[in-house]
Amino acid sequence: MTEEIARLREEIDKVDEQLVKLLSYRLELSRKIGKAKLNSNVSVTDENRETKVRERWISNAKKYNIPNSLVESILPLIFSYSKLVQINPGEKEKVVIYGYGGMARSIVSILSLAGHEVSITGRDLSKAEILANQFKCVSMAPLRAVDWGDIIIFAIPPNVILSNSNELFSDKLKGKVVMDISSSKFEIFKFLEELSRKLEFKYISTHPLFGPIEYPVGERIVIIPSQTSSNNDIIRIENFWRKSGLVPIITDVETHEKAMAIVQVLAHYYLLGLSNAIETLSLELGVEYSNFHTTNFRELNKILKKVKDLKNVIIEIQKQNPYSYKVRNIGLEELKKIKEELEGGK
Ligand SMILES: C=C(O[C@@H]1C=C(C(=O)O)C=C[C@H]1O)C(=O)O
Structure with a gap:
């Protein structure tokens, strides 16, 4: 490592500490606002204020040459923690x-x-x-x-x-x-x-x-x-x-099971299939693909990793949901239809 890198990293360490300190101070202010709201019966979320805060962030981002997408990913998190510290459960259980x-x-x-x-x-x-x-x-x-x-x-x-x-x-x-x-x-x-x-x-x-x-x-x-x-x-x-x-x-139970048939059973079925197919294909084609990850594939990989880590839970859900059989049949049918469409009935 060059001396320059070491010196710049030291600077970064200092900036990181300042960032955390400022975040802590911002949360402290929110906490005080939360107490004041409680006394005056104002609700925690104030969307008009959030819009104004967001506009100020965006204009500052422009001024200091930071991409908007950074603001869009950081600010929602800051808002949610800022509101969380204002949460007063009222009745503590x-x-x-x-x-x-x-x-x-x-x-x-x-x-x-x-x-x-x-x-x-x-x-x-x-x-x-x-x-x-x-x-x-x-x-x-x-x-x-x-x-x-x-x-x-x-x-x-x-x-x-x-x-x-x-x-x-x-x-x-x-x-x-x-x-x-x-x-x-x-x-x-x-x-x-x-x-x-x-x-x-x-x-x-x-x-x-x-x-x-x-x-x-x-x-x-x-x-x-x-x-x-x-x-x-x-x-x-x-x-x-x-x-x-x-x-x-x-x-109710019925609606929940139907919704979960789509968002869990179907999604997990495809993801498990995808995960296995990736391994099989990589062996069959004899290619190490990890250096070739595209942005989408990288995002997908994070999800696949979670699916693998939670495989036991996922299999349990497949076994328990009353619509699983139907879901997997439709899932397979749709894959076949896409294949036919792509291959023109060959
Ligand atoms: C801190 C407040 O509470 C909430 C959090 C906000 C923030 O973190 O900036 C803005 C508006 C509110 O939804 C506030 O009302 O000012």
Whole structure:
């Protein structure tokens, strides 16, 4: 490395620190604005103000010779965190997260930031404790946690819920709101609705429409009411998620499964096929293609990598969704049609 590069990198390190410091200061100002809004009953999002801020960024970008696309990627993130620090959950809930995997982590990050009291539990308490320490919440043994909390979220795979229900669900859940986060609802919904009638808990099915990311600010979460959740329970949970920074979508099991048949089952089927075909073709043609990635292929590769990392979940969704068979048939038919079209019926 030349001396010049080393010196410039030192400069960059200083600039990076300034950037983080300024971001922190901007968030501090938002936090103060949030408090002032609370006292005057003004809502967190102010679209007119956001438009003005964006215009100022764009004109500054021009002045300092920065591409607009940089502003377009940074500013939405700044807005969402700026709004997140203004979030005051109003009613702070006592929330129990059962599980310590990627999705549990994602949900804990946003709930603790929004100021709820969060307790993490599960079979392996040392794992629960590690997650709890990361986000300044607590861990408790399962029975104690369920006794303590008002909202219980099972962030564990549906097959674990189904096969360990005797251990996981007890009459200690009576009167509490219980949610699961399974991707496919058909089987688990019926099972938990039945159980909620027996054990007298309020079952509200949910499905976060995001992967295991930290601080999923502004992402969507599906809410599916059951026969044991009242209108008031649904309003409470809708507010709970909204005020924690997510965007709730209320629907029913059937609509959810149909929508997931398209956005998950079909998309994953093609992506898995694409991933396998890439490997097969690369072997067949004897070509190492990694130096030839185009911009689109690079973006696609990021998605393919996620699909490979989550292969177990993806296969589970393919197995559970009631429309999977139909979806895959249509998927194949459409590929054939394109082939015929391209080859002129040859
Ligand atoms: C900080 C505010 O709250 C929100 C965040 C904004 C920002 O980060 O610039 C702008 C408008 C609001 O949607 C504000 O109202 O000024």
